[in-house]
Amino acid sequence: MTNLELARRFYEIASLLEVRGESVFRIRAYQRAAQTLEALGEDVAAVAARGGLRRLPGVGRDLAARIEEYLATGRLAQLETLRAGLPATFLGLLEIRGLGPRTARALWEQLGIDSVEALEEACRSGRILGVAGIREKSRTNIVQAIERWRAGQARTPLARALAVARHLVETLRARGDVDRIEIAGSLRRMRETVKDVDLLVTSRAPARVLETFVTLPSVAAVTARGPTRVSVRHQAGLAVDLRVVEPEAFGAALQYFTGSREHNVRTREIASRRGRRLSEYGVFDERTGQRVAGLTEEDVYAAIGLPWIPPELRENQGEIEAAREGALPSLVTVEDLRGDLHAHTDWSDGRLTLERMVAAAEARGYEYVIVSDHSASLAIAHGLDVERLRAQAREIRALQARTRIRILAGTECDILEDGRLDFPDEVLAGLDVVLAAVHSRFKQSRADMTARIVRALANPWVNVLVHPTGRRLGTREPYDVDLEAVLAAAREHGKAVEINGSPERLDLADVHARRAAALGVPVAISSDTHALAEFEHVALGVAVARRAWLTPAHVLNTRPLDGLRAWSRPAGRAATG
Template identity: 45%
Template sequence: MKNLEIAGIFYELADILEIKEVKWKPRAYRKAASAIETGSKDVEKIYEKGGLKALKKIPGVGEAIAGKIEEFIKTGKIKEYERLKKSVPAGIEKITDVPGMGPKKALLLIKKLKIKSIKDLEKAAKEGKIRRLSGFGEKSEEDILKGIDLLKSSAGKMLLGKALPISQDLIKELKNLKEVKQINIAGSTRRRKEVVRDLDILCVSSNPKKVMDFFTKLSAVSSVIAKGSTKSSVRLKSGINCDFRVVEEKSFGAALQYFTGSKDHNIRCRQIAIKKGMKLSEYGLFKKKSDKYVCGRTEKEVYKKLGMQFVEPELRENRGEVEAALKNKLPKLIGYGDIKGDLQMHTRYSDGANSIEDMARAAKEMGYEYIAITDHSKSEYIAHGMDEKRLSKYMDEIDKVNKKLKGIRILKGAEVDILKDGSLDYADKYLKKLDIVLAAVHSRFKSSEKEMTRRILKALENRHVNILAHPTGRVIGKRKQYSVNLGKVFDACRDNTVWPEINAFPSRLDLNDSNAKYAVEKGLKLTINTDSHSTDQLRYMEFGIATARRGWARKKDIINTLPWKKFEKLI
């Protein structure tokens, strides 16, 4: 897939054009880049099947951008990008990778301080050189250093939302070989961690050599790091490493358990095996004294012989799951097919790429009984938020689509900004016209814990609010969660019958797994929503469900597992 390469070029083009103060093109390129980057379909295959006409069906892709995609597919480069890149200082694309560092700021620092790398930027901030420039101060230097730390902490990692589809594509190709008898994803991807460092795949094969040869020659492989008879390591074109192992059939379950991890979970399992006079390894479960093979073909039999319930991969983090499994007290987790409706998505009325009807039809195809269209309120200028006049037109259109489209209920919703003082971006007379209201913080992320908590608590007291969207405001690798007392916020959610959200967008996953677990332990009902900005992003629901499962959530803990008739009574 060339999606990531093309998206990367378009993001850089947007930055360059922003530096040159071109008005509308940067936004257009970023919109197209986002759709290409997050799309489930290979752009190259789309072009091969339908040419420019098919490319223009990608959200945000018009005639000009489609032409550039075609040019890259045919030649491996885009002339305009190559030309424009020469017009800006070298290194600017690296500096703009720092969270909070826009292209204009980066250009100023490059010109004034001769900064050429992130290392130079860090040195200048630590030496107090940046604060001397007009428009910067001591706080600017602190923010730059925090951004660099955040960038370093995410270096070499990939979002689950990218890693899982890559793993699934590899497995799909490997399954084409008749010599592959069993195959599965392992590692942190199988545990559905929000970010992963590398990919792990295990397989059973009647011809390991043939399978290894096939794997190392896959089109997704950039280079072969090591190749052996039962294990190979490769670097993928997507920028992540993948380890591939072929194991014996009698060891597949034990190997899958071992290579899935986590390390701490496995240590606890081995300790239990020792207490029972056995030893557990990637090769199987054996009697300690005689080395006699006990089991290892499946994970379930390994856990059963250890006297444990089967532990779902998402729970294997040594956070109490081993003790619960020994007592047969693990929860029955929410299933990946349990969601009946998606309660946050955006359309062209704000910053989405598709129409209301497009989103509704796509959701219906996924089997949903209901959805909420929740475009942004007026204060979210950057997302083309709706003023009251446009809100009225928007609600009228939802009514029209509801009449036209049978088999799915479309709720009139809005993602409404929580303002500085805790009031909401629409007056109550407008909020009461909506079926569902999501309250969200989109500004002043650096407020103190006291200020942020007070602000959110006031918003939760508004009787029209149903959902607290992305409750901590974090963006993985780009923005840490803001300072807030979640205990007080969750208590207020319970008291005011507001559902905290697990936002399933791969770069958010907010609430994260530990915060979701905390909410579940407090007895709250949660909602899982995709925050989709195109029809293709509706598939992100699985990442939100994975986060809920990692947070020990059951079906009954998630409000939008309810069928429409029951959910309707709650709003």
């Protein structure tokens, strides 16, 4: 059990470093190492004995030394130092969404708040006001967050829930005893936020699987426990349900627990009209009571006369009808994308140099990538003025000479308050692709915001309206805009709109992307990458696109380079070569 004990301690160090405001890189390093240990099949002592610690993912020289210290002494001096002066219940405060480690620490230091109960009391009495900048509004937010925490109801953004679920799947697989394991629920349907994580497994040793699960270091508390099911609160702040089902019913259980409820109401009706009963245990003949399907989802759907339906579509939004008519869409996949149309470099607020950004895109196998740094009026992001944009264009040309992937010169150009663009037309005309975005004055009236964006879309050199509603999941509402008018303008002027795959944006949302496609407006699926790992965010954008019923034909960046360029700079309108 050394692996788990050590993982638990590393998680705790990460949390304590967070409380002390340490660098995010150190915090992540401990979290990564903890995850590695949790999923490690071999005893870490054995790994250490053969000198293999530093080959473990996420374990460098420092962390290898910590592991050796623990193996030799059973202690971690660093953890003891970090714990000093903080009560054991304190870390529970970090599970309250929106409180933040620094505020939690200030509350402890100034008011002695050391637990969720104490926090609640301080909110009720008003003692909390004035501490760490907390005002009436934040007090209300904290009270609501505590209520949601109690009810286990806080919704978690897709990316965060996926990371938790995938880690648990990997861990349970590595620890043995599971035969099949799948993520079900709204997470499998890739909803933009989820209430909890549902995992289904088959196993010849169900009791052992459940026991392994509840003792994982990343599990904060067990909230319910039965012979084939446990519910826990994960330390990332969301509920996780694990169910062990019989292998013959795995497909039926997967179908049932994937939902949605509305979709399942329809499938049960269809089954019953065929003299069959559909449940989490299988499809049964109503007359004989015999199970006719259950092993796989394909079998289950086939037994009620339907083709298999992709989980992202299971919302009772027309998928049943489409399935019956043999008209289910062939949904876009990550592999269909030929390039990324939204990427930043360290010329503005990205972390990669131009060269490294382009190399990373090339390593993904893309045919093209855009360079779309911010424009000057976004000073906070070191936006480029005309002169720096020209200097960047020269660097792009030089780099292109020694690069296979096609580098498209672009910009993420600010749409100014009145709908003008931040660069003059002759500058925009010299670029391959122009993205336009609202980054300021979010509080304009609906009429003004709509007119502002519609005017920008009428500019002949603008190609893609990016993150069209400006929302940030859980922290910023979309600005007030008549999206229908915006999409109509995009169609009229031959412009595209974006699904921004950045985890906190996912903008456009699925319903709006579906509407865009229905109107014939092309949709770009972009990462909006600011760092190496963020290229991966296109996968989240693709998830939204699939929920929006998009096929490759709807998506702008599935087009080959020639097709893309013919669209963005049609012959006769090209300004430069």
